[in-house]
Amino acid sequence: MELLLQFAATEPTDHVTDKYVLGGFVTMHTITVVVIGALFVWAMFAAAKAIATGPESQGNDRYTTKGRWAQFVEVVVTYLHDEMLIPVLGEKHTKRFLPYLMTVFFFVLFINVFGLIPLLDVQHLIGDLTGKHFKTYIGGTATASITVTGALALVSFVVIQIHGFRELGIKGYLQHLCGGLIPGPIYLLPVVAIVFVVEVAGQFIKPAALAIRLFANMVAGHTLMAVLLGFGKVALDGAGGSLTLGVGGITLISALGALAISFLELFVAFLQAFIFMFLTAVFISLMSHHEEEHDTHDHEHESTLAAVIEPTAP
Amino acid sequence: MFAMNLILAAEDTAGHAAGAEVMDLYNWVPGVTSLIVFGIAFVVLYLKVWPKITQGLDDRQNKIREEIAAAERAREKANLALVEYEQNVAKAREQADEMIATARADAKVVAEELRTKNAADLATMKSRATADIAAAKRAAIVELHAEAATLATSVASKILRREISVEDQQQLVQESLAELAAQQTAETEHGMAGAPS
Numbered sequence: 488m489e490l491l492l493q494f495a496a497t498e499p500t501d502h503v504t505d506k507y508v509l510g511g512f513v514t515m516h517t518i519t520v521v522v523i524g525a526l527f528v529w530a531m532f533a534a535a536k537a538i539a540t541g542p543e544s545q546g547n548d549r550y551t552t553k554g555r556w557a558q559f560v561e562v563v564v565t566y567l568h569d570e571m572l573i574p575v576l577g578e579k580h581t582k583r584f585l586p587y588l589m590t591v592f593f594f595v596l597f598i599n600v601f602g603l604i605p606l607l608d609v610q611h612l613i614g615d616l617t618g619k620h621f622k623t624y625i626g627g628t629a630t631a632s633i634t635v636t637g638a639l640a641l642v643s644f645v646v647i648q649i650h651g652f653r654e655l656g657i658k659g660y661l662q663h664l665c666g667g668l669i670p671g672p673i674y675l676l677p678v679v680a681i682v683f684v685v686e687v688a689g690q691f692i693k694p695a696a697l698a699i700r701l702f703a704n705m706v707a708g709h710t711l712m713a714v715l716l717g718f719g720k721v722a723l724d725g726a727g728g729s730l731t732l733g734v735g736g737i738t739l740i741s742a743l744g745a746l747a748i749s750f751l752e753l754f755v756a757f758l759q760a761f762i763f764m765f766l767t768a769v770f771i772s773l774m775s776h777h778e779e780e781h782d783t784h785d786h787e788h789e790s791t792l793a794a795v796i797e798p799t800a801p
Numbered sequence: 802m803f804a805m806n807l808i809l810a811a812e813d814t815a816g817h818a819a820g821a822e823v824m825d826l827y828n829w830v831p832g833v834t835s836l837i838v839f840g841i842a843f844v845v846l847y848l849k850v851w852p853k854i855t856q857g858l859d860d861r862q863n864k865i866r867e868e869i870a871a872a873e874r875a876r877e878k879a880n881l882a883l884v885e886y887e888q889n890v891a892k893a894r895e896q897a898d899e900m901i902a903t904a905r906a907d908a909k910v911v912a913e914e915l916r917t918k919n920a921a922d923l924a925t926m927k928s929r930a931t932a933d934i935a936a937a938k939r940a941a942i943v944e945l946h947a948e949a950a951t952l953a954t955s956v957a958s959k960i961l962r963r964e965i966s967v968e969d970q971q972q973l974v975q976e977s978l979a980e981l982a983a984q985q986t987a988e989t990e991h992g993m994a995g996a997p998s
Contacts, residue, residue: 637832
């Protein structure tokens with residue numbers, strides 16, 4: 488019982504904070520990311536091998552994907568490609584950005600799901616059982632580290648900006664930052680200045696929001712699980728270490744709650760990976776379809792501004 | 802055990818406190834590591850994995866499209882064949898109906914002809930038989946009359962030539978009868994000799 492309660496650790500945030508391993512330079516999340524990266528590449532190679540069209544000697548069977556993992560990858564890629572990316576990016580840009588977006592999705596998914604494996608707690612448990620306090624080298628959710636999510640968001644930021652310049656050109660990019668109000672009436676210059684500042688800030692805020700959203704969701708979920716499990720330990724401490732019926736009841740309820748939250752966390756792991764990828768696609772599309780949207784926005788802006796400047800009588 | 806855990810946890814917390822400063826110095830390391838790992842993973846997957854996956858999915862999609870197109874073509878062909886077959890069957894049925902109708906009409910005509918011919922033959926045969934019978938009857942009567950007259954003439958001539966006694970009369974009758982019998986016999990023999998063998 489006491490050992491099981493050690494899963495809650497002394498502090499709920501212990502499950503999400505990074506641990507120093509080799510003098511601080513190499514941390515637990517660092518090792519975890521490297522291991523997950525290797526696993527990720529290996530798993531994707533395996534999936535690609537199964538999805539790729541086989542030799543002609545296999546007949547029609549060469550078109551079938553064998554293996555659950557490869558079928559999962561195929562279904563996910565097909566669904567995201569057909570239902571999510573094509574409507575947002577269009578055929579041309581989907582083809583160009585599919586490798587990046589799918590890599591981001593599966594990489595984040597791998598880290599998120601890996602975080603649900605209680606490696607950290609198992610290491611704690613082994614430490615308790617053996618009576619030796621040893622360091623935790625691997626485990627935890629690396630996406631619960633803002634530097635990890637920030638790095639991934641930085642890549643998205645670079646991709647979005649490069650695409651923006653490439654798609655719109657310098658002039659078009661600057662026009663985009665001005666909200667499409669230039670060229671325009673001279674009296675709109677103050678508005679253009681405000682829009683420019685907001686748009687420039689938006690270019691940084693969007694990827695920052697990606698990083699913070701993923702980080703916050705991962706931290707919150709794991710902290711909530713640890714808090715729920717911690718109720719049992721708190722009850723045990725409150726009872727002076729004696730295992731009473733009340734302590735057992737509280738522990739059972741909190742454990743069931745933590746179990747339910749862990750299912751929610753599994754869903755969140757997929758959801759956040761999807762959101763990170765999808766919002767990146769949306770931000771790319773905002774730079775892609777700017778001219779088409781620009782016209783619409785122009786009309787909207789013009790009509791709105793015209794209504795403000797020259798209100799018509801009802 | 803619990804006390805030991807608490808001690809370990811306290812040590813852990815102390816360790817954390819000591820390591821926190823170190824961590825603050827190097828908290829960018831996981832980020833940079835992620836950047837490098839992600840970069841390597843992306844390049845490797847971009848070159849070796851995603852082309853295979855997208856190609857595989859495209860191949861499958863094309864295959865499905867081709868199969869659907871082929872199935873549609875085959876269905877159209879089958880529909881055309883079915884229509885042609887149905888037309889042929891209808892045509893054959895029509896021809897068969899026509900043939901049956903023609904055969905029935907022919908049979909009816911033939912039967913009618915046969916019936917008419919039979920009736921005519923029967924009528925001819927009947928009238929011929931009736932005529933034959935009537936002729937035979939007339940011939941028989943004529944022959945009988947002739948024989949009777951001959952006999953009567955013979956008897957009368959003999960009576961006229963002499964006065965006859967009872968014995969003569971009897972003798973004359975006997976002679977006449979014998980002559981008649983002989984004449985009949987001769988006629989019979991003549992008839993048999995003249996009959997085809």
